[in-house]
Amino acid sequence: MIAVRRIAAATMLAALAGLSAPAAYAAAPAADDASFLKAIHQSNLAEIAAGQSARKNATAACVKPVGATLVRDHTKLDVGVKALASKLHVTLSSAPSSAQTKTMTAMQANVGTSAYDTNWLTTETKSREDTLALIDRETADGSNAQVKAAARAARPVVARHLRLIRACEARIKRS
Template sequence: MNAVRRIAVAVTLAALAGISAPSAFAAAAAPDDAPFLKAIHQGNLAEIQAGEDAGKNAKATCVKTVGATLVRDHRKLDTDVKALARKLGVSLPSGPSQEQKEALAAVQSKAGTSGYDGAWLTTEDKGHVETIKLIDHEIDSGSNSQVKAAARAARPIVEDHLDMIRDCKAELNPS
């Protein structure tokens, strides 16, 4: 039985049993979309930490500005992700992934040097490109309409961040 049919059956059975459809739908759909919610949550946490770090260690004004924007926007995005995960019964990790922690540590090791801003921007560029791919995959392949809607809503924000990062890179390294 495919996922859509399982969801329809769960919602129908829940309605017959007097259970609210959203809770039955959440239980049926969450496993397919849980990895996305977990990854996006970890990404938000990593971006908040990276943005805060840029506020402390960046030399260039544009890096500090991008960092502050990331903190503000990823806090808002993460509030939405946590609410949706709670609604769907998805447990979220408590912090960034090991890979994200290592990437931030590598950038932090350059704090106080002329290499910090460039390393920060390069790491952020890569992270935002990967996040857009993850979002696009969820939009194309996700099974829960609420999670797909959240991914569609987040995409332009992440895309704007990538544009800001690249504009800052160009400002610091004009060709």
């Protein structure tokens, strides 16, 4: 970790001095940046699956379009995450985490009932809050400028999703 920070400091000093840093050092993400890319990719995969499930299984009218929005936006976000991870030589998982899969499986038990919608919205609210915290940590503490920029670009999308989910929750509670 100390070596990575020294490389990052040397790269920054070289950039400030107008020199170009060796490509291998300039592109290499710190362990935390690589962890962020891995976690955000798994989050995207889980959100795509959750959105597909909502489009298929929701009973509340507002849940289906929110699910469609998640599929569209997280598919687009993940294209960028995969490209950046490839560029930085970060290996990504091909599936959501086991905890995410377990949550989705538990939610499926309520398919076809209003409990599905309520559970889906509650789960998605928590997921958005967790993702925003992950993004905020990366933008505050990350060391790779490209990864931090990707996190900053994803934040308004995830925040908008949270607003959509909360609005849907409020509509369901009112009805």
